[in-house]
Amino acid sequence: MQNTPDPNTENDMVLRETSTTASAVNTPAFSPLYQQIKGFILNSLRASEWKPGEAIPSETDLALRFQVSQGTVRKAIDELAAENLLLRRQGKGTFVATHAEQQVQFRFLRLVPDSGTRGSEGPAQRDIIECRRARASADIAKALSLRSGDTVLQVRRVLSFGGTPVILEDIWLPAVPFKGLTADRLANYQGPMYALFETEFNVRMVRADEKIRAVAAMGIQATLLKVKRNTPLLSVERIAYTYQNEPIELRRGYYRTDTHYYHNAMN
Amino acid sequence: MQNTPDPNTENDMVLRETSTTASAVNTPAFSPLYQQIKGFILNSLRASEWKPGEAIPSETDLALRFQVSQGTVRKAIDELAAENLLLRRQGKGTFVATHAEQQVQFRFLRLVPDSGTRGSEGPAQRDIIECRRARASADIAKALSLRSGDTVLQVRRVLSFGGTPVILEDIWLPAVPFKGLTADRLANYQGPMYALFETEFNVRMVRADEKIRAVAAMGIQATLLKVKRNTPLLSVERIAYTYQNEPIELRRGYYRTDTHYYHNAMN
DNA sequence: CAGTGGTCTAGACCACTGG
DNA sequence: CAGTGGTCTAGACCACTGC
Numbered sequence: 001m002q003n004t005p006d007p008n009t010e011n012d013m014v015l016r017e018t019s020t021t022a023s024a025v026n027t028p029a030f031s032p033l034y035q036q037i038k039g040f041i042l043n044s045l046r047a048s049e050w051k052p053g054e055a056i057p058s059e060t061d062l063a064l065r066f067q068v069s070q071g072t073v074r075k076a077i078d079e080l081a082a083e084n085l086l087l088r089r090q091g092k093g094t095f096v097a098t099h100a101e102q103q104v105q106f107r108f109l110r111l112v113p114d115s116g117t118r119g120s121e122g123p124a125q126r127d128i129i130e131c132r133r134a135r136a137s138a139d140i141a142k143a144l145s146l147r148s149g150d151t152v153l154q155v156r157r158v159l160s161f162g163g164t165p166v167i168l169e170d171i172w173l174p175a176v177p178f179k180g181l182t183a184d185r186l187a188n189y190q191g192p193m194y195a196l197f198e199t200e201f202n203v204r205m206v207r208a209d210e211k212i213r214a215v216a217a218m219g220i221q222a223t224l225l226k227v228k229r230n231t232p233l234l235s236v237e238r239i240a241y242t243y244q245n246e247p248i249e250l251r252r253g254y255y256r257t258d259t260h261y262y263h264n265a266m267n
Numbered sequence: 268m269q270n271t272p273d274p275n276t277e278n279d280m281v282l283r284e285t286s287t288t289a290s291a292v293n294t295p296a297f298s299p300l301y302q303q304i305k306g307f308i309l310n311s312l313r314a315s316e317w318k319p320g321e322a323i324p325s326e327t328d329l330a331l332r333f334q335v336s337q338g339t340v341r342k343a344i345d346e347l348a349a350e351n352l353l354l355r356r357q358g359k360g361t362f363v364a365t366h367a368e369q370q371v372q373f374r375f376l377r378l379v380p381d382s383g384t385r386g387s388e389g390p391a392q393r394d395i396i397e398c399r400r401a402r403a404s405a406d407i408a409k410a411l412s413l414r415s416g417d418t419v420l421q422v423r424r425v426l427s428f429g430g431t432p433v434i435l436e437d438i439w440l441p442a443v444p445f446k447g448l449t450a451d452r453l454a455n456y457q458g459p460m461y462a463l464f465e466t467e468f469n470v471r472m473v474r475a476d477e478k479i480r481a482v483a484a485m486g487i488q489a490t491l492l493k494v495k496r497n498t499p500l501l502s503v504e505r506i507a508y509t510y511q512n513e514p515i516e517l518r519r520g521y522y523r524t525d526t527h528y529y530h531n532a533m534n
Numbered sequence: 535c536a537g538t539g540g541t542c543t544a545g546a547c548c549a550c551t552g553g
Numbered sequence: 554c555a556g557t558g559g560t561c562t563a564g565a566c567c568a569c570t571g572c
Contacts, residue, residue, distance in 0.1 A: 030548085033560075058539080072562080075560085091540095091568075207532075208532075209530070210530070214524050230497070261478040261480050266476070267351055297568075301542085326557080327556090336543045336544065339541080357550050358556080359552085
């Protein structure tokens with residue numbers, strides 16, 4: 001195979017067809033090979049062809065499959081690894097990232113204790129206050145790309161560290177992909193909720209957006225977090241996305257920041 | 268030049284000397300070539316050999332200089348670009364990142380208005396309330412890696428959007444690198460403060476850590492931000508770092524979050 | 535030991551910028 | 554047009570893992 005891909009080569013795995021037609025105006029739409037391979041891998045991930053924690057085919061495998069050089073596959077995987085979708089382990093292989101791994105657990109939880117690091121307080125105590133089916137209000141529906149009135153699951157829980165309640169969260173999930181989720185299931189599962197979502201519902205959280213505000217604790221919040229009314233709390237509204245930027249979870253959290261702080265590292 | 272670097276080759280720019288001695292035990296300390304090149308570039312940046320906004324030598328230049336292939340230089344630059352230290356522009360060159368660029372302005376300010384995007388409210392109004400020399404207290408000194416009692420500059424300012432005060436900030440800077448900084452200089456400068464630091468004091472902010480809490484507005488804060496006492500405010504403590512992870516600024520901000528929110532995008 | 539990812543090369547060609 | 558970064562190749566060898 002020459003340096004310049006030969007358009008006449010057949011059986012070329014559908015790739016390499018960037019802007020062949022060269023018709024009239026515009027439509028350059030140049031898309032590098034590695035981007036196309038990235039797209040293919042992304043599709044396989046989305047289709048759960050390779051599951052979180054499993055290894056994907058080796059670089060040489062994929063290179064053969066796509067009829068490209070290893071370096072090209074490598075660049076595609078590099079980008080996916082940089083986006084935390086894949087995890088490379090030298091000598092072993094490339095693996096689909098998962099929230100179940102010890103190291104990257106609570107990847108989206110930025111609250112850390114004033115002294116010590118996360119985990120130094122021991123495991124969090126998790127109390128499910130509520131778990132019920134409901135109809136999506138307009139704002140919930142909008143956040144989750146649903147229609148108003150669609151069925152959603154609503155979960156309310158409190159996380160405590162060392163016996164002190166620190167986080168109160170209301171979580172909304174579209175009912176369809178999470179069919180069968182119950183309070184029991186949540187309460188009995190060890191490990192992060194997002195790990196449960198992966199193993200039980202084939203939903204992997206890939207990205208999240210948070211809007212953070214300072215608010216005064218209202219009645220329920222004050223009660224559940226055991227603080228006085230009007231205590232300042234951090235309000236954290238999170239929308240989490242799966243592959244392809246589909247919103248799949250809305251979470252409204254209230255954090256006590258008298259013993260913890262929200263940490264944001266910016267590069 | 269063969270594929271395997273020949274240790275006998277002379278005049279090799281000090282590079283390529285990873286673990287030649289191969290003495291007794293351990294000390295593998297394998298360091299890839301591209302890491303060494305990355306280190307060299309980092310040193311040049313630190314030494315202000317190439318200034319923010321300027322182009323660094325081309326990839327082919329650097330490859331010749333280090334006697335390595337272009338791909339190796341490329342990988343070094345790739346990583347630095349991913350860390351936002353360099354900025355690649357196809358057809359033009361690779362540039363030292365700067366806070367003066369329109370696109371990446373306010374890279375560390377995560378507060379955005381509830382409606383519209385940042386900047387949609389027009390430029391911020393900046394009022395310098397105070398700018399004075401002081402002695403570093405224990406906690407300030409610790410944050411800036413100084414000794415208690417060392418001279419620091421303290422700046423207090425208010426940022427307003429559409430006439431409403433939204434941000435109150437206290438800023439501490441070590442006096443030495445910022446010699447000559449005055450309230451006038453700050454007040455008259457157009458553009459982000461970090462851009463001023465680059466051009467006037469050769470200090471480039473490269474990374475920052477923020478600790479975020481919800482607090483109740485105290486007297487001074489309430490007055491300057493024109494809110495009632497005890498209004499919940501976002502407390503944002505930032506430590507900004509230059510190259511080599513030297514802390515160079517401590518900033519304690521109080522943000523009103525009734526019309527704005529702190530945005531955190533997590534990958 | 536074979537198999538994986540990680541580094542490095544030398545060279546070709548493409549896409550973009552500006553004079 | 555020359556010069557820059559961006560893509561791609563084919564092949565070599567290194568570092569690490571586990572059987």
